[in-house]
Amino acid sequence: MSKLTKILSISIVLILWSCSSKNDAEKKMEVNQNNKKIVVYQVFTRLFGNTNTTNKPWGTLAENGVGKFNDFTDKALSEIKNLGVTHIWYTGVPHHDVITDYTEFGISNDDPDVVKGRAGSPYAVKDYYNVNPDLAVNVANRLQEFEALIERSHNNGLKVIIDIVPNHVARNYQSLTNPVGVKDFGADDNTNVVYDVNNNFYYNPNEAFEVPEFLNNYEPLGGENHPLSDKKFDENPAKWTGNGSRISKPSFYDWYETVKINYGVSLEGKKDFDELPVGFENKDYKSHFEFWKDKKVPNSWVKFKDIALYWIAKGVNGFRFDMAEMVPVEFWSYLNSHIKMKNSDAFLLAEVYNPSLYRDYIKKGKMDYLYDKVQLYDTLKNVMQGRGLTDHIPPIQDDLKDIEHHMLHFLENHDEQRIASPEFAGNYEKGKPAMVVSATISTSPTMIYFAQELGEDGSENAGFGAPSRTSIFDYIGVPALQRWVNDKNFDGGKSTKEELALRDFYKRLLNFTISSNALMGEYQDLHLYNRKNTENYSSKILSFSRFSESEKLIIISNFDADKTHQFELKIPSEIIKKWHLNDGTFLVRDQLYGKKSFDLKVKNAEATVKILINPLESFILKLQ
Template sequence: MKKLASIFIIMALFACQPTQKHKPAQPDSPKGKYVVYQVFTRLFGNTNTTNKPWGTIEENGVGKFNDFTDRALEEIKSMGVTHIWYTGVPHHDVITDYTDYGISNDDPDVVKGRAGSPYAVKDYYNVNPDLAIDPANRLAEFEALIERTHKHGMKVIIDIVPNHVARNYQSISKPEGVSDFGENDDTSVEYKRDNNFYYIPGEAFQVPEFLNGYQPLGGDDHPLSDGKFNENPAKWTGNGARLAQPGFYDWYETVKVNYGVKPDGTYDFDLLPEDFDRENYKAHFEFWQDKDVPDSWKKFKDIAIYWLDKGVDGFRYDMAEMVPVEFWSYMNSALKMKNPDAFLLAEVYNPALYRDYIRKGKMDYLYDKVELYDTLKHIMQGHGSTDNLPAIYDGLADIEHHMLHFLENHDEQRIASAGFAGSAEKGKPAMVVSTCLSTSPTMIYFGQNVGEPGDGDMGFGDETRTSIFDYCGVPAHQRWMNDGKFDGGQSTLEEKELNEFYKTLLSFSVQSAALMGKYKEIHSYNRQNTEGYTDKAFSFVRWQGDDRLIVVTNFEDNPHKFQLQLNEATVKALHLTDGFYKLTDQLANENEFVLEVKNGKGKLELALSGLESYILKMDVLSDMSE
C-alpha cells in the first residue's frame, strides 16, 4: 500500500527485537505451481468511461461483485489462474452516503480519495457497500461471489491489514459478544498491553497540514470537509507517527494497532523458543494454547477465522513486517489448524526478515519485490543487467518456493506507464523469467494482460498507477471486458496479442512438471563462452524426470543471434547422452529447434527477435542420432 521509505518510520518501535539465528535448512517441498490474479474489485466491472478527476460514484461509476459473472470467471480461469485476490473487499472508508443502510458517513479530512483507501478498514465484519447492487445485502452478494469463484475451480483471497485500521473504525456488523477495536481501551495512558491503540494523552488529533495544493475531494463542498476530525485523545498514526498532528505523507487516515510492543520497542508477550522456526504449525498452535496474549491478537485471529468460515481460502496481509512475528505464529497456526491449505501471503520488504516470517510466522508466501522485482524492473528500463539474476535465485534457494513473483500490483507502476517501461511489450521477457524461474506462485494484476498504462489524473491517485483511491474506469481493461462479454471484442490488435501471450505462458506454467522441479542457470557459462550473448539475455534450465525445459529470453528491442551452450554439468544434470534432441517452443508451438549433445556438451543455434523468449521443451530425436 505504501513506499519503502515509510517503513523506516516504524523501525524504532521494534529496535529491541532479538536477532534470530538460522541454521541451514533444506528447501521446503512445493505443493504446486499457483497463479494469483489480483483484481481491484471496484474497478473490474466498471464500464463507465467518464473518468472525471475526483468524480463521484454516479459520475465515474463503480464495479460490483455481480460483474464477476460466470463468463468473466471462465475467462480469468483460462489464464491458468488458481487463486483470485479480490482487493478492497473489507468495508473501508468511502465518501458516498450510505446512512440509509445504518452506515455512518466518513470524513474527507481523513479519507484518501473519494472512493477511499482499501487499507483504511472501518468494519472487518462486512464488505464495501460500493461493491453491492443492494448495499443492505452486500455480505450475501460477496458470499455468492465466493461460491461462483469456487464453482469455476479457483480459490478466494482477501486483504487483512493487521498493522492499522481506519481512524473511525466502528463495526456495525460484528457478531454478538465481539467488542470493537479500542472499545475497552484505557485512553488515559500512552500504552497498556491490552489496549488496541497507542494514545497521546492530553492532546486532540489535528488534521495534517495539506501540501502541494491538495484539498480533500479536490475542493468540492462536503458537510464534513472542515479541516477537523474529532479524536481526543489523539492516537498514533498507522505508520507509527506519534504526533497528534501527523504529516501529509504519513498514513494519517489510519491508526496503528498495538500488539503488546511497548513504546520503547520491548515486548510485552512471550517469545518463541530458540530454534522454534523448525517446528510445524501444529507445534506453534500448541505453544500458544496456555499463553496470555494481547487483546489485539485475539481480535484479528477471530476476524480471519470469521472469513474462513464464510468460504474465503486465504489472505494477503498488508505490511506484515510492522507486526511482531510472534503474532503471526499465533494467528497463522490457528488458521492452518482450521484449514491446512489456507493461502497466506504477506507484504514483507526486508530480506533479513524473510525466513523469520516464513518459518516462525508460518507465512506461505512473501513478496519478492526488493530483489527479483526491482532487478527485473531495472533490466526492463534498460539500465539493469541480467548478470544480477543468478545471485538473487541462489540467495533465496532455500525459500524460493515461498517468494511470490510479480511485475505489477496495486502499489507498483504499470509496466506500460511512462514512469516504468513505456511499453507493455517490455514486460514479456521479464514475465517469462518471473513465471518460470522458480516453483513459487506467479501473480498478475488485472489489466496487465492487455497492457493497461494506468495513466490519467483521477484525483488522489498516481498517474502511473491505476488509482486505488478514486472512482474510475480502466480503459484497456474495459476494451477487453467488452461490455461484459469478456472476449476482448474492443481490444486493439496489440492488446489481443499481449493477452494471448499471458494466457499461453500462465496456462503452461500450471501444467508443467518441470517448473515444479529443479533449476540450473546457464547464463553465467554463456556470458563467458558464447559470442553475441550479452547481459540483456538470460537463460536457465528446469527439469523434473523426463520433463526438461530450456528457457531463453531477450530483454532488448534488438534481435539476438548466438549458439547457446550447455556445459558438462548441465548436460549431466539433465541426464542427456550424446545425440540430437528436438525442442518445441511452448510459447509458439510452430517453432522447433534441435539441440546437439556431443562429447558431453550441448549446443543450440538460436535467433531471438527483440523482446522474444523461448520456453523449449525437449524430446529425443532418435532418428537424427546417426
C-alpha cells in the same frame, strides 16, 4: 493508506517442515513433486466491472461509475480461470472509509479530511465484519452478495484471497455487524495512558488529534465543498498514526487516515508476551498452535485471530497481509497457526520489505509467501528500463535458494506502476521477456494484476495520487480492461488486436506454468556460464534450465527491444549428466507458440544449441 513510495516484498509460509529426518533438498523436492505452480490474479474489485468511461478527476460514484460483486459473472470468472489462474485476490473487499453517503443503511459518513480519495483507501478498514458497500447492488445485502461471489469463484475453480490489514485501521473504525461477544477495536481501552498491553491503540492523553497540513496544493475531494471537510476530525485523546507517527498532528506524508494497532510492544520496544523458544522455527504450524494454547496474549491478537477465522468460515481460502513486518513475528505464529488449524491449505501472503527478515516471517511466522520485491522485481524493472543487466538476476536466485518457493513473483500490483506507463517501460511489449522469467525461474507463485494482460497503462487522472498506477483511491475506469469487458460480455469484443495478442501471450505462458512438472523441479543457471564462455552472448539475454524426471526445459529471454541476437548457447556437462543424454542430436521445441524448434547437439557430455532470438522474444524450449 497511501503506499506509493514503500518498498514491497512478500511473505510465504514453509509447507514442509515436517520430515525432520530428511535434508532440505529432499524436503524441497517432495514439495515440488506434489504441487503445481500457483498463479494469483489480483483484481481491484471496485474497478473490474465498471463500464463507465467518463473518468472525471475526483468524479463521484454516480459520475464515474463503480463495479460490483455481481459483475464477476460465471462468464467473467471462467475467462479469468482460463487465463491460467488458480487463485483470485479480490482487493478492497473489507468495508473501508468511503465518501459516498450510505446513512440510510445505518452507515456513518466518513470525513474527507481523513480519507484519501473519494472512494477511499482499501487499507483504511472501517469494519472488518462486513464488506465495502460500494460493491453491492443491494447495500443491505452486501455481505450476502460477497458470499455468493465466493461460491461462484469456487464453482469456477478459483480459490479466493482477501486483504487483512493488521498494522492499522481507519481512524473512525466502527463495526455495525460484530458477531455476538465481539467488541470494536478500542472499546475497552484505557485512554488515560499511552500504552497498556491490552489496549488496541496507543494514545496521547490530554491531546486532541489534528488534521495534517495539506501540501502540494492538495485539497480533499479536489476542493469540492463538503459538510465534513473543515480540516477538523474529532479524536480525543489522539491516537498514534498507522505508520508509527506518535505526534497528535501527523504529517501529510504519514498514513494519517489510519491508526496504529498495539500488539503488546511497549514504547521502549519491550515485548509483553511470550517469545518463541530457540529452534521453534523448525516446528510445524500444529506445534505453534499448541505453544499458544495456554499463553495469555494481547487483546489485539485475539481480535485479528477472530477476524481471520470469521472469513475462513465463510469460505475465503487465504489472505494477503498488508505491512506484515510492522507487526511482531510472534503474532504471525499465533494467527497463522490458528488459520492453518482451520484450513491447512490456506494461502497466506504478506508484505515484508527487509530481506534480513524473510526467513523469520516464513519459518517463525508461518507465512506461505512473501513478495519478491526488493530483489527480483526491482532488478527486472531496471533491466526493462534499460538501466540494469541480466547478470544481476542469477545471484538473486542463489541468495534465495533455500526459500525460493516462498517468494511470490510479480511485475505489477496496486502499489506499482503499470509496465506500459511512460514512468515504467512505456511499452507493454517490454514486459514479455520479464514475465517469462518471473513466471518460470522458480517454483514460487506468479501474480499478475488485472488488465496487465491487456497492456493497461494507468494514465487516468483519477484525483488522489498521480497517473501510472491505476488509482485505488477514486472511482475510475480502466480503459484496456473496459474494452475487453465489452459491456459485460467479457469477450474482448472491443479490444484492439494488439491487446488480444498480449492476452494470448499471457494465457499461453500462465497455462504452461500451471501444467509443467519441470517448473516445480530443479533450477540451474545458464546465463553466467554463457557470459564467460559464449561469443555474442549479451547482458540483455537471460537463460536458465528447469527440469524434472519427466520434463527438461531451456528458457531464454531477450530483453533487447532493438536487436536480434544470435549465439550458440552452451549447456554444461553437469546438466547433460542429470538429463542422462548420450552423444547425439536432440530436438527442443518452443512451448509458448510451438512454431520454432532447434537442434540440441550433445558431444562428450556437453551440449550446444544455435539460437536466433528476436527483440523481446522468449523461448521455453522443451526436450522432445
